[in-house]
Amino acid sequence: MALLEIENLVVEFETASGPFRAVNGVSMKVHEGEVLAIVGESGSGKSVSMLAAMGLLPWTAKVTADKLTFNGRDLLSMSANERRKIIGKEIAMIFQEPVASLNPCFTVGFQIEEVLRMHLGLDRAARRKRAIELFEAVGIADPAERLGSYPHQMSGGQCQRVMIAIAIACNPKLLIADEPTTALDVTIQKQILDLLMKLQADYGMGLIMITHNMGVVAETADRVVVQYKGRKMEEADVLTLFENPKSNYTRALLAALPDNATGDRLPTISELFVDDQIEGAAR
Amino acid sequence: MSQAAATSAVSTDPSRRARLAEFWYYFSENRGAVIGLVFFIFLVLLAIFAPLIAPHDPTQQYRDAVLVPPVWQEGGRADFLLGTDAVGRDMLSRLIFGTQFSLFVGVIVTTLSLVVGVVFGVIAGYFRGWVDTAIMRVMDIILAFPSLLLALVLVAILGPGLVNAMIAISLVYQPHFVRLARAAVMSEKSRDYVVAAKVAGAGHIRLMFKTILPNCMAPLIVQATLSFSSAILDAAALGFLGMGAQPPTPEWGTMLAEAREFIQSKWWVVTLPGVAILITVLAINLMGDGLRDALDPKLKRS
Amino acid sequence: MSVILEARNIVRDYHVPGSFLKKAKTVHAVKGVSFSVEKGKTLAIVGESGCGKSTLGRILTLIDPATSGDLLIEGKKIDIAKGDLTPEMRRKVQIVFQNPYGSLNPRQKIGDILTEPLVINTKTPADERRDRAMTLLKKVGLEEKHYNRYPHMFSGGQRQRIAIARALMLNPKLLVLDEPVSALDLSVQAQVLNLLADLQDEFQLTYVFISHDLSVVRYIADEVMVMYFGEAVEYGSRDEVFADPKHSYTKTLFAATPRADVESIRARLAKKKAA
Numbered sequence: 010m011a012l013l014e015i016e017n018l019v020v021e022f023e024t025a026s027g028p029f030r031a032v033n034g035v036s037m038k039v040h041e042g043e044v045l046a047i048v049g050e051s052g053s054g055k056s057v058s059m060l061a062a063m064g065l066l067p068w069t070a071k072v073t074a075d076k077l078t079f080n081g082r083d084l085l086s087m088s089a090n091e092r093r094k095i096i097g098k099e100i101a102m103i104f105q106e107p108v109a110s111l112n113p114c115f116t117v118g119f120q121i122e123e124v125l126r127m128h129l130g131l132d133r134a135a136r137r138k139r140a141i142e143l144f145e146a147v148g149i150a151d152p153a154e155r156l157g158s159y160p161h162q163m164s165g166g167q168c169q170r171v172m173i174a175i176a177i178a179c180n181p182k183l184l185i186a187d188e189p190t191t192a193l194d195v196t197i198q199k200q201i202l203d204l205l206m207k208l209q210a211d212y213g214m215g216l217i218m219i220t221h222n223m224g225v226v227a228e229t230a231d232r233v234v235v236q237y238k239g240r241k242m243e244e245a246d247v248l249t250l251f252e253n254p255k256s257n258y259t260r261a262l263l264a265a266l267p268d269n270a271t272g273d274r275l276p277t278i279s280e281l282f283v284d285d286q287i288e289g290a291a292r
Numbered sequence: 293m294s295q296a297a298a299t300s301a302v303s304t305d306p307s308r309r310a311r312l313a314e315f316w317y318y319f320s321e322n323r324g325a326v327i328g329l330v331f332f333i334f335l336v337l338l339a340i341f342a343p344l345i346a347p348h349d350p351t352q353q354y355r356d357a358v359l360v361p362p363v364w365q366e367g368g369r370a371d372f373l374l375g376t377d378a379v380g381r382d383m384l385s386r387l388i389f390g391t392q393f394s395l396f397v398g399v400i401v402t403t404l405s406l407v408v409g410v411v412f413g414v415i416a417g418y419f420r421g422w423v424d425t426a427i428m429r430v431m432d433i434i435l436a437f438p439s440l441l442l443a444l445v446l447v448a449i450l451g452p453g454l455v456n457a458m459i460a461i462s463l464v465y466q467p468h469f470v471r472l473a474r475a476a477v478m479s480e481k482s483r484d485y486v487v488a489a490k491v492a493g494a495g496h497i498r499l500m501f502k503t504i505l506p507n508c509m510a511p512l513i514v515q516a517t518l519s520f521s522s523a524i525l526d527a528a529a530l531g532f533l534g535m536g537a538q539p540p541t542p543e544w545g546t547m548l549a550e551a552r553e554f555i556q557s558k559w560w561v562v563t564l565p566g567v568a569i570l571i572t573v574l575a576i577n578l579m580g581d582g583l584r585d586a587l588d589p590k591l592k593r594s
Numbered sequence: 595m596s597v598i599l600e601a602r603n604i605v606r607d608y609h610v611p612g613s614f615l616k617k618a619k620t621v622h623a624v625k626g627v628s629f630s631v632e633k634g635k636t637l638a639i640v641g642e643s644g645c646g647k648s649t650l651g652r653i654l655t656l657i658d659p660a661t662s663g664d665l666l667i668e669g670k671k672i673d674i675a676k677g678d679l680t681p682e683m684r685r686k687v688q689i690v691f692q693n694p695y696g697s698l699n700p701r702q703k704i705g706d707i708l709t710e711p712l713v714i715n716t717k718t719p720a721d722e723r724r725d726r727a728m729t730l731l732k733k734v735g736l737e738e739k740h741y742n743r744y745p746h747m748f749s750g751g752q753r754q755r756i757a758i759a760r761a762l763m764l765n766p767k768l769l770v771l772d773e774p775v776s777a778l779d780l781s782v783q784a785q786v787l788n789l790l791a792d793l794q795d796e797f798q799l800t801y802v803f804i805s806h807d808l809s810v811v812r813y814i815a816d817e818v819m820v821m822y823f824g825e826a827v828e829y830g831s832r833d834e835v836f837a838d839p840k841h842s843y844t845k846t847l848f849a850a851t852p853r854a855d856v857e858s859i860r861a862r863l864a865k866k867k868a869a
Contacts, residue, residue: 050779051750194642195806199850210869221779224809224852227859248863252856265784266854267813274791275784275813484697488760491655492711493684506701 011038012183012215013062013100016076020054020061020239023069031057031070033239039183039215044206046218046230046247048262054239055219059185063100064092080182098128101176105188107168111160117171118156121178128179143174148204166197170204177208183215184208190225202229223266227251235259318586325582331575339391346385347371350542354380359558375560377551383560386542387568393543394524394572397458401523402516404462409469410505410512416470417477418500428474431467439464440529447535454537457530464526465519472515476508510587517580521573528569544569597669598768598800599654600630604663606649623649625824626663631768631817634794636801638815638832640808640847646824647804648772654802655689655770668767681715688761692773694753698745704731704756705741711763730759734789751782755789762793768800776807787814808851812836820844 020032032054039045049055061072062084077084079095087095096102104110112120121143122136131139137156144152147170160168169189176184186205190198206229209216218229226233226247233250235242235258243256254260263269264276320326338345348354354376361368362375362383374383416427434442446460447453480486481504489503530536531545539546544565551561603626612618624646631637641647652658653665659675666672667686672679691697698707708727712718718726728738734755745753754774761769771790775783787810793799805811811818811832818835820828820843827841839845 050781195808196642196846196850198852202852222852223780223854227854228852228862248856248859251854251859262780263854265780267784267787267809268854270813274788484691484693485699487657488689488691488697488757489699489710491657491684491687491689492760492764493681493714494710495714498714503699507699 011078012041012043012080013037013039013217014076014078015058015062016074018058018061018072018074018077020057020066021071023071028071031239032061035234035236035239035241037234037241037244039217041182041215042209042213044209044216044218044229044231046220046226046233047236048220048223048226048233049236050221052238053236055236056187058236059102059187059217059219063096063102063185064089065096065102094128097124098179099181100183100185101179101181102185102187103169103172103176103189105191107165107172107192108160110172111168113160116157116159117163117168118158121156121171121175124175124178139178140174143178144171146177146208147171147174148200149174164197165193166201169193169197169201173201173204173208177212177214180212181214183217185217185219187219188221189218191220191222198225205229223263235262315586319582322578322582322585324578325585328575328578328580328582331571332579335391335395335572335575338388339395342388342392346382346388347373348382348385350381350386350389351540352381354382356380359554359561361558362560374564375558377547377561378554378558381540381542383564386547387544387564389542390544390547390565390568391572393454393537393541394527394569397454397461397527398520398523398576400458401462401465401527402520404458405465405469405519406512406516408462409466410473412466413470413473414477414500414505414508417474418481418496418504420478424474427470431470434464435467440526443526443530444533444535447530452535452538454527454541454543457527457536458523461523461526461530465523468515468519469512472511473508476511477504480504480507514580514584514587517576517583521576521580524576525569525573596633597630598633598667599802600664600666600669601654602628602664602666604628604650604653604665605661606646606653606658607661622824624653624660627819627821627824627826628663629817629819629826629829631800631802633767633800634798635816636794636803636814637817637819638803638805638811639819639821640805640811641821642806642847644823645821647821650821651689651770651772651802651804654768655687656684657689685715685764686767687770688764688766688768689770689772690754690757690761690774693777694750694757695777697757698753700745703742703744707745707756708760708763711760715764726763727759730762731756733762733793734759735785749782750778751786754778754782754786758786758789758793762797765797766799768802770802770804772804773806774803775810776805783810790814808848820847 015038016036018032018035019030022029022031035054035058037045037047047055047059057066060066061070062077064084066072072085074085079100082095084092111117118140121140125131125136125139140156141152144155149155149167149170155163160171163171189205190201193201202225205216208214218225220226230247232244232246234244235250235256237258242258243250243254245255250259251263254263261276267275357369357372357376358380359378360372360376363370363373368375372382372384374387376382377386412427416424443457443460443464446463447456450456450459477500486499486503489499494503527536527543528545528548531543532549534549537543537546539550547565548562551558551565554561604624605622605626606624608621608623610619610621627650629637639647639650649658653660656672656674656679659673664671667683670683672683702710705724705727708730709723712723712726728741731738731740736752736755736759740748745756748756758774774790775786778786790801791814794801801814803811803814815832818828818830818832819826820835820841822841822843828835828839828844835844836848839848
């Protein structure tokens with residue numbers, strides 16, 4: 010059975026100039042212990058579809074779907090209270106800006122213990138012990154010492170490690186990473202990706218990696234969903250996608266990578282890919 | 293990311309009209325703001341066409357009609373709809389002419405403190421260092437006094453009168469604009485487009501007033517509307533204390549002061565100018581809130 | 595080949611003033627960097643955040659003065675701290691910033707943004723200014739009808755084109771490109787890189803291309819300088835640096851860059867299966 014199952018998800022935003030459809034009929038499945046990458050450029054609706062699944066969108070968004078289940082339970086009909094019990098515990102999420110995702114007013118130790126208290130109800134001593142364990146698991150040196158630090162005293166990479174520690178605190182079944190390394194340097198990105206892959210394997214979590222970086226996809230994913238302008242263009246396992254892409258959009262995207270440049274000019278999407286082909290590919 | 297796309301879709305429409313429509317969309321979300329705006333427009337029209345609308349001359353004293361109650365009360369007369377005051381002047385006409393003075397005070401005080409405050413604020417925020425310190429310490433000193441007390445002292449020095457009251461009030465309001473402008477300039481100054489203008493060779497004056505200032509206007513406009521109402525209120529207070537407009541000027545605060553002795557017997561002489569001040573200030577404040585919702589990009593996101 | 599830009603031992607220190615409890619200290623952002631760029635070539639400065647590459651970029655663009663060292667543009671020494679920055683010199687170096695959303699004044703129309711450098715630096719009459727702006731607007735792939743629009747009506751890629759057009763208004767010799775494509779989508783990135791290559795060919799422009807993205811650098815650069823904590827740890831032609839990195843940091847950097855080719859995916863999947 011699939012861990013997260015989305016069928017025909019549509020998200021619309023109410024704006025001053027009329028409704029705006031950010032996600033248009035996207036379907037996907039994530040299985041236990043699988044790494045699914047969702048790739049797309051800005052405006053492709055890749056983050057919005059995940060936020061919608063988690064019910065984290067503002068009230069201006071209208072979310073509809075034929076099916077939206079987590080572990081067999083329907084997320085759409087669930088009350089906000091029930092949903093809150095699942096999110097943060099069984100589904101965890103990490104974001105692009107690690108420093109901004111942490112509350113600057115509290116120590117990182119307080120923030121991780123808060124999660125442990127709310128979702129697991131551990132007592133003070135157990136919380137602290139578990140927090141230290143988690144910091145060790147995500148590779149923070151000197152964990153006991155580091156618990157007393159404030160986010161601004163840590164680097165971006167360290168903050169992302171803290172975010173990951175908070176995310177895995179309750180042994181989630183599914184971790185959604187929304188551009189987890191975009192704000193980080195290449196060498197740090199490598200460390201964080203390695204860490205995520207290791208944790209994913211150790212905990213047997215499902216991992217959804219939202220990214221725009223084809224390199225990150227190539228280095229992490231088992232299966233890939235390609236999105237463009239709110240639609241799903243292609244879904245394939247990672248090797249097939251890079252070796253033999255089905256949709257024109259994916260082909261254009263791969264050709265636009267500077268690594269694959271052959272001449273002295275890069276082929277651009279508009280040359281290779283015309284908008285009306287989207288309709289064909291989506292069908 | 294797509295959320296950003298959703299909000300930017302609002303503003304990608306090219307025409308100016310669309311931008312106005314967007315402004316109106318956010319402004320009209322706030323019902324109070326629209327009511328405030330409608331009432332404010334009504335006040336402006338009232339002030340402009342006061343001589344045409346008012347049934348009587350506001351300073352004309354009808355000796356035969358002293359302290360006539362409003363028309364719906366016993367003893368009221370049809371030609372004095374809201375009654376008359378202690379020397380037989382028509383209340384309605386005086387209130388209508390009073391809008392002229394109130395709006396005049398609001399406009400002059402706000403413009404004066406806005407212009408001077410912005411100049412000092414931009415200079416302080418742009419140059420920093422000792423210029424900043426000097427300007428800001430002076431502003432801190434002004435802020436350290438209770439505002440009405442300081443205005444009173446200033447009027448006492450300059451001599452009572454509406455013009456002097458306005459000068460005093462604008463001086464008291466200045467620090468708010470200086471601080472706001474300074475903070476806005478400081479945050480805009482490090483933006484890339486300012487550096488780009490510098491690379492293009494722009495000098496200090498151009499950078500300050502042509503490049504940076506237009507981008508700092510939103511909070512200043514909001515502050516200006518809010519001080520517009522406070523200025524009316526303070527001018528009324530000074531008038532009430534006898535330091536503002538002098539009788540027989542039909543200024544609301546002055547009218548209140550003149551009617552003090554009737555506070556228990558002839559309610560309309562006291563209540564009506566008070567209500568006029570209340571409604572006007574409320575309307576402008578509501579409008580200011582709406583403006584802030586529409587102009588502040590941070591609130592717009594949510 | 596003539597050398598357009600030469601830097602000799604550029605140093606930039608930031609003085610962090612002390613407070614009641616803290617001692618004043620000096621931060622060395624750039625520690626003695628030397629290089630030169632020939633006309634029509636591209637030097638890429640690579641490094642991670644905080645390595646001093648942007649600080650160096652600002653020094654090269656004559657925005658901030660260097661603490662010490664010599665900066666020569668077309669063989670002429672410039673020290674803006676001494677105030678010998680003439681409009682003539684100013685025109686020779688222009689910059690394109692990373693974030694296309696912050697680098698255009700939101701209250702100015704595109705036409706005003708483009709003509710502003712001419713208004714400030716030259717006595718060109720208004721209709722000539724307009725003509726030149728129109729020409730460049732078309733050159734960077736936009737249309738005449740965009741002249742009277744505001745920046746917020748454009749996408750990130752279009753804004754970056756506008757920023758490039760503005761940089762070219764004064765006919766500069768040297769363009770400092772501070773991460774010009776890192777805020778853009780992959781497809782748009784390719785378009786902007788192509789545009790930059792076209793413009794370089796047409797106007798014989800010299801680029802200093804600051805970036806953290808090795809795949810872009812490998813594509814666009816003639817020479818590469820790798821910076822690490824304010825020092826240039828590697829400097830050489832592109833092929834030399836990519837084929838045979840000398841410094842351990844450069845090697846780490848190359849190893850960390852994710853690879854998007856089929857062989858490395860195969861290798862990874864095989865390794866995963868084995869584990």
